[in-house]
Amino acid sequence: MDYNFIEIEKRWRDYWRSNQTFKTFDDITRPKYYILDMFPYPSGQGLHVGHPLGYIASDIITRYKRLRGFNVLHPMGYDSFGLPAEQYAIQTGQHPAITTSKNIDTYRRQLDLIGFSFDWDREVRTSDPEFYKWTQWIFIKLFDSWYNREEDKAESVDTLIEKFQDSGSGNVDAAASDHEVFSAEEWNGWSETEQRNMLLNYRLAYLSETSVNWCPELGTVLANEEVKDGVSERGDYPVERKLMKQWSLRVTAYADRLLSGLDEIDWTTALKEMQRNWIGRSEGATVNFTIDGFDETLEVFTTRPDTIFGATFMVLAPEHEMVAVITTNSRKAEVDEYVKLAMKRSERDRMMDVKSVSGVFTGAYALHPFSGDNIPIWISDYVLIGYGTGAIMAVPSGDQRDWNFARHFELPIVSIVSDTDISEGANENKDGVMINSDFLNGMKISEAISTIIKHVEEDGVGTAKINYKFRDAVFSRQRYWGEPFPVYYKEGTPYMLDESELPLKLPDVDKYLPTEKGEPPLARAKNWTTKDGYALETNTMPGWAGSSWYYLRYMDVLNEDEFVSEKALQYWQNIDLYLGGAEHATGHLLYVRFWTKFLYDLGYIPFEEPAKKLVNQGMILGEGGEKMSKSKGNVINPDDLITQYGADTLRMYEMFLGPLDQPKPWDTKGIEGVYKFLRKFWRLYHNEGNTFTISEDVANEAELRALNKVIKKVQDDIENLSFNTSVSALMICVNDLSSLKCNKRAILSDLVVVLSPFAPHIAEELWSKLGNDSSISYTSYPEFDEQYLTSDTYEYPISFNGKTRFKLSLPLDLSKDEIEKEVLANEQSIKWLEGKDPKKVIVVERRIVNIVL
RNA sequence: GCCGAAGUGGCGGAAUUGGUAGACGCGCACGACUCAAAAUCGUGUUCUUUCGGGAGUGAGGGUUCGAUUCCCUCCUUCGGCACCA
Numbered sequence: 001m002d003y004n005f006i007e008i009e010k011r012w013r014d015y016w017r018s019n020q021t022f023k024t025f026d027d028i029t030r031p032k033y034y035i036l037d038m039f040p041y042p043s044g045q046g047l048h049v050g051h052p053l054g055y056i057a058s059d060i061i062t063r064y065k066r067l068r069g070f071n072v073l074h075p076m077g078y079d080s081f082g083l084p085a086e087q088y089a090i091q092t093g094q095h096p097a098i099t100t101s102k103n104i105d106t107y108r109r110q111l112d113l114i115g116f117s118f119d120w121d122r123e124v125r126t127s128d129p130e131f132y133k134w135t136q137w138i139f140i141k142l143f144d145s146w147y148n149r150e151e152d153k154a155e156s157v158d159t160l161i162e163k164f165q166d167s168g169s170g171n172v173d174a175a176a177s178d179h180e181v182f183s184a185e186e187w188n189g190w191s192e193t194e195q196r197n198m199l200l201n202y203r204l205a206y207l208s209e210t211s212v213n214w215c216p217e218l219g220t221v222l223a224n225e226e227v228k229d230g231v232s233e234r235g236d237y238p239v240e241r242k243l244m245k246q247w248s249l250r251v252t253a254y255a256d257r258l259l260s261g262l263d264e265i266d267w268t269t270a271l272k273e274m275q276r277n278w279i280g281r282s283e284g285a286t287v288n289f290t291i292d293g294f295d296e297t298l299e300v301f302t303t304r305p306d307t308i309f310g311a312t313f314m315v316l317a318p319e320h321e322m323v324a325v326i327t328t329n330s331r332k333a334e335v336d337e338y339v340k341l342a343m344k345r346s347e348r349d350r351m352m353d354v355k356s357v358s359g360v361f362t363g364a365y366a367l368h369p370f371s372g373d374n375i376p377i378w379i380s381d382y383v384l385i386g387y388g389t390g391a392i393m394a395v396p397s398g399d400q401r402d403w404n405f406a407r408h409f410e411l412p413i414v415s416i417v418s419d420t421d422i423s424e425g426a427n428e429n430k431d432g433v434m435i436n437s438d439f440l441n442g443m444k445i446s447e448a449i450s451t452i453i454k455h456v457e458e459d460g461v462g463t464a465k466i467n468y469k470f471r472d473a474v475f476s477r478q479r480y481w482g483e484p485f486p487v488y489y490k491e492g493t494p495y496m497l498d499e500s501e502l503p504l505k506l507p508d509v510d511k512y513l514p515t516e517k518g519e520p521p522l523a524r525a526k527n528w529t530t531k532d533g534y535a536l537e538t539n540t541m542p543g544w545a546g547s548s549w550y551y552l553r554y555m556d557v558l559n560e561d562e563f564v565s566e567k568a569l570q571y572w573q574n575i576d577l578y579l580g581g582a583e584h585a586t587g588h589l590l591y592v593r594f595w596t597k598f599l600y601d602l603g604y605i606p607f608e609e610p611a612k613k614l615v616n617q618g619m620i621l622g623e624g625g626e627k628m629s630k631s632k633g634n635v636i637n638p639d640d641l642i643t644q645y646g647a648d649t650l651r652m653y654e655m656f657l658g659p660l661d662q663p664k665p666w667d668t669k670g671i672e673g674v675y676k677f678l679r680k681f682w683r684l685y686h687n688e689g690n691t692f693t694i695s696e697d698v699a700n701e702a703e704l705r706a707l708n709k710v711i712k713k714v715q716d717d718i719e720n721l722s723f724n725t726s727v728s729a730l731m732i733c734v735n736d737l738s739s740l741k742c743n744k745r746a747i748l749s750d751l752v753v754v755l756s757p758f759a760p761h762i763a764e765e766l767w768s769k770l771g772n773d774s775s776i777s778y779t780s781y782p783e784f785d786e787q788y789l790t791s792d793t794y795e796y797p798i799s800f801n802g803k804t805r806f807k808l809s810l811p812l813d814l815s816k817d818e819i820e821k822e823v824l825a826n827e828q829s830i831k832w833l834e835g836k837d838p839k840k841v842i843v844v845e846r847r848i849v850n851i852v853l
Numbered sequence: 854g855c856c857g858a859a860g861u862g863g864c865g866g867a868a869u870u871g872g873u874a875g876a877c878g879c880g881c882a883c884g885a886c887u888c889a890a891a892a893u894c895g896u897g898u899u900c901u902u903u904c905g906g907g908a909g910u911g912a913g914g915g916u917u918c919g920a921u922u923c924c925c926u927c928c929u930u931c932g933g934c935a936c937c938a
Contacts, residue, residue, distance in 0.1 A: 229935095270857045274933060277856065282937075302938060315938095355936095380936095387937045394938085401936055469937050582932075656878070658866055662858090663931075667865065673878040676893095716869080725867070728877035735877090797873040802919045804873050842918050848872045852918050 002690045003682040005646030009761040013112060021775050022117040024073055026571050033070040034572050035062055036551055036611070038580030038588070039077045039124070041543075042103035043084055047110045048628055049636045049654065049666060050620035054579040056651050057617065057660050057723060059116045061577065063757035064718045066117075067781035073572055074117060075554040077124035078104050082543050083218070083234050086481040089512045096481040096512070100127060110639060115647045115760050117777065122557045126546030127481070131553065133503035134563035135545050136486040138595065140496045141602060142205035147175035147253035154253070154601040160202055161195075175253030177201045177208055177472075193493050200494075204250045204598065205475065207494050211319070211385065212474050214242035219514050220478040221246060223542060224471060225278075225587040241343075247475040247485065247539065251594045255279055255468045257608075258593055266613040268661075274585040280469020285453050287393065287462035289314060289366040291326055292374060298322060298366055301388030301467050304398060305456065306448035309437035310416035311393035312406065314366050314377045315359065317385035318342035326377060328363030335360050335379065342381045357382075357408040369461045370438060380405065388467055400426045417445070473591065475542060480512045480521035482540030488530045489537070497530070504536070547588050548595040551575055551610055569605055578611035581619070589614075615721060618663040620654075625665045636666055648759035649675045655723035655758065677731050678762060681755065684737055685748060685766050692769045699746040701788075706736040707747050708788035714754050715781065723758075730755060745770065750782040798823055799850045800832045808849075816843045823849050 016022060037058050040051065055076075062074040078100075085096035085103075104125070111118070124131050145154045150173045163172050168183040178201045187195065200206045212221040217237035221244060226233045251258075259279055262272045284303035291298055298314060316323055318339045327335045338360040359380030366375050382401055383392055396406035396413040403426035406413050413422060418435050420427040434440040439455070440448045456462035476485075484504045486497040497504060507525035515523045522528060522538040529535055549563070556568040574596075596610045621627060622634030629635065641650050653674040658664040687693040699707070710733035717726035737747065749770055756763035756776045767776040793811050796819070797804045806828045810819060820841045823829055833853070840852040 268858090270932080273857055277934060280934095280937060284938085300938080304938080382936050382938095384937070392938050399938065401938075404936095467937085585933075653878095656865085664865070667879070670865065670879045677878085679893095720869075722869085724865090725869095725877085728867075731877055795873090799873080799919075802872095802917095807873075840918060842872095844872060844919095848919080850872080850918055 002686065003679045003762070005648065005678075005761070006643075008765045009113075009115065009642075009647050012761045012764045013115065015764070015775070016117070019775070020121075021777055022074075022119050023121055024071065024075075024119040026568060027071045028571055030069060030071040032073065032572055033062075033065045033577075034073045034575050035065070035577045036074075036554070036575045036579070037076065038578070038584065039079050039547070039550065040107065041079045041082050041084075042100060042107045044088070044099070044103055045630060045635075046103075046106045047638055049638050049641070049650075050628055052111070052114055052638060053620055053654050053660070054581075054617040055111070055116055056114070056654050057615075057721065058577070058579050059651075060655070060723060060757040061718060061721075062117055063760060063777060064715075064781065066777055067753065067757070067779065069780070073122075073554065074119065075122040075124075075557075076111065076116070076118040076120070077122075077550060077554070078107070078126070079543070079547050079550075080104065080125045080127040081482045081541075081546060083479070083481070086479055086512055089481070093511075095508075097127065113639065113642050113647055114651065117760070122554050124550055124553050124557060126483075126550065129503040129505050130560075131550075132483040132546065134553065135483050135541065135549070136497075136502050136504060137499060137563060138549060138599070139205055139483075139541070139545075140486055140499065142249060142598065143203050143494075143496055145204045145598070145602065146199075146202040147204060147250065149173040149175060149253075152257070154204060154598055156602075157199060157203060160199070164195075174202050175250055177206065177250075193491065196493050204253065205247060206250065207245060207247055209243055209245050210248060210472075210474065211241050212244050212246055213239045214244065215239045220520075221474055221476065223474050223544075223587070226542075247487075248472040249475050249594070251473050251591070252468055252470065254594050254597055255281065255470070256466075257597055258590065261593065261597070261609055265609050265611065267611075268614070268616060271582060271585050271589070271614065271616065274582075275590060278470055278586040278590065282467050282469075284465060284467060285456060285462050286389065286465045287369065287456055289369060289375075289393065291322075291377070292365040292367055294326060294364075296322065296325065298377070298391050299389045299462075300391045300393045301465060302393060303467075304395065304449070305452045305462075306434065306437075306440060306443075306445055307395040307398045307416055308369075308393065308452060309371065309434075309440065310395040310397045310414050311368065311375060312396060312412045312414055313375050313394045315383045315392050315394050315402075315405070316362075316377065316379045317383040317390040318379050318381055319385040320379070320383075320390045322391075323362065323379055326362055326364035331361060331363035335362055338379060357404050359405060359409065361409075369456075369459065376411070378405075378409070386471060387469065396426060397422045398426055398428065400428060402426065475545070476539035477542050478514065478520035479540055480506070480509060482542065483545050484522065484540055485537035487537035488534040490534055494537070495534075506540075544588050544591050548591045549599070551578075551592070552599075552605065564605075574607045574609060575611040576613065578614045579617060580614075582616040616661055618659070618661050620657070621663055621665045623666055623668070628666075636668065641668075641671065645671055645675045646678075646761070648762050649678055652678070652727055652758050656727040658724055660721055660723060674727070677734060678759060680738055681730075681734050682762065682766075684734065684743060684751075685769065693743060694748065694770065695744045697744050697746075699742070699744050700740075703737065703740055703742045703744065703747050704785070704788045706733050706740070706742075707750060708784045709733065711750065711754055711782050711784040712789060715784075718757070727758065730758070752776070753779055753782055794846050796823070796849050798826075798829065799848065801853055802850060805832050812846065816845065819843045819845070819849065823851070 035058050037055050062072045065072045080100050085099045088099050089096045126132060144157050146157050146160045148155045164187040166184055168187055170181050213227050215222055215232045215237050218232055218235060222232055222239060227239050230239060231237060232239055259276060259281060262275060282303050284301060285305040286299050286301050287305065288297040288299050323339060359378050362377045362379060364377045366377055368375055394402040396402040397415050414436055415422050416434060416437050417427055417432040419432055430445045434443050434448050440451060443451060453464050484506055486502060486504050487494050507528055509521050509524040511524060512521050514520060520538045552564045555572045556564040559565055592610045597608050599605045600608045622632065626632060638650060649671060653671045656674055685692060685694060710729050713729040714726045752763050752766045753776060764776050793809050795807050795809045798806050798808050808823060808826060810822055820843055836853050838851045838853060842850040
């Protein structure tokens, strides 16, 4: 075999390892570039060809940037806590740490085979106590912080306690679960437990009884983004709503900054839109309706307060706390039954069945704050407890869902906008002027909105309000294989461990299952208490805890005193380019932004966004165009391809398949083309006998043109992440040089550098054969010479009425008139002119000549 | 239903600011080398044609000397969200 990739690739893998070629230092004399791949969860299946796609792209950029003189941070690690290892542990009794470490070894072996230039000395594993020590540390910081809305940043709870001590809660503007007004005297009179319980309303990590997504099959709660179509993302098990005491993170405090920050970063519009939709900001107002015969009021949120005179009934979510209070005796049986039914229905059923209208009248009436009319209060599951206040004022003329409900139960529909037909459906557009609306009559809708808000606020019945769709993130999991919380309980009140006691390591348990009483697996651990005998938290953190800050740890992975040093942060800053799958749009990528902003607020890091630029690589599909999966049996393993063709071929072929960010089907046959290219490349440097043969002759014009073209094309393409076209450009260049029979050092020495980011093993081999002693990785990318990219003639396409008919080579220094004259005088033009006079001749220099007849 | 991305040969795809549509590769066909095969090399390959041409970038319209590229309407596929008041 002429090009012996097996031998070559092994040689350079060994060389890179023994010479620590890719070890990265904090060299402040050179500009930095931080490029990161989303780290993988090390599953038992190992890698398929889809996984390394992003890693190959990032490795090409890394190697290119090194050639450009950048000090590149390009690390890799493992998101090594997670459900599959735990499920396996439940089945086999094997400790998840053992399975995980075995899987990591497989991943590492596979990654090494592909020739990535990671600095493995900086590897992180989220399940390593030396790593999760700092995850726990950040959790403590979250617990010890509150969000000061006046300053628009997180602060230590000490400042909040001071405010409470000095002047109570009245003047505090905080992100809170439940903001009660109390005086300094009241605060100072409370016991420590009472004070701490009150503070939980403000802490950024807090314990509360919340309605959660409970998955009985997995035995744990799930975050909203871990639930898809009412079933768990992992395993497709049904999910139900359940009230449980859970740790949550107050991510909603950052809603506005998470939104506005999107304008500052170079992420795809699709991804930004997903985050915007997920956060779901909407402007409107809350309005309080008094309930006939009760002291309590019903608060509703509406984005269309202008439609208030069209409100002919109210609807509460079945779970709403007022339902039990206001229901009249005569309606009680029916309401109870409806509530019971609604609670029993799974999320999934509820979603499946959005069309049908159902609901029950409570027997109670609210008073319209302006008209004073009695309006009936109904309950229905089309109103969600989790959004707004869990109650709405129903305006059937303006909202289709309310209209459907009104029609079904024969409730009145009052038109409130002029010239609208509401006989067949609600009018949801915002044209026209208000009617039947008392003091709003005659106003346009935008004017009516601001007017009514003013009224509502003056009358003290409501206030302008911004509402968000997304909720605080539930942060507890009833699982074993996750970070233990650094939390213990004194009489039911949570306390944080001292930092000196971190990491709080995962204890051993006899089984990885919940206890008979239904407690999480950690409750099985012996002596799961503090030194003083206080019970430790038995929940663990969710999978996304470690990934919310891991990118910081790479900068300073061995630091035992801090999660990352200021010095490392000052040099490396945030990620210049982050590559990963779009499936993390509303999970990881929202939380990592949240933690980054939080750490910024506390002054621990000097930037507010984790990644300046982010690219989603498209999925590689099976040969038939469907997702690759074990169950479909269409998984392509990179190891086999590397054995058959070599890693350099695999790398180039994955790039050649198509644009990085688009999904594309795998076609194993196509890899031959890239393999042939590398062999042809090899032969440029070798004679028929496969002996390295290089000429010292001076390069000619044609050879220099081919070389300079590829130098420019590849550098432009890498900057634009257009790797498929740079592979083409390299193929064209090699085809040209082969026809020119070029084996001159003057050309081939630069060419191998251009190829090296893509196919590093063969490049190193030829580089060393060219007589270089050190790795090609740290040489310089060649500069192209403009003079070989331009020419003094241009082959003009000559078109008639926009259709190209022939080509004519003309000197570039001709004027437009001269070009026109030349073209019209040409004998082929005469034929196409058919004796007619051209109406117009368009000459675009260096582009085209178009003759209009 | 709403939001986002994308539709180009038999296939993956190229055409970076409106200027030669189909680069590069796969596949296919034919040829060279060979006893033969593999490998390699060469030639051809959008469709159609009466060999002059004609048509052609999801469909239909528009702007323009000129549109894969810009505008409008629609269709399809993929991804996300989904009773969000």
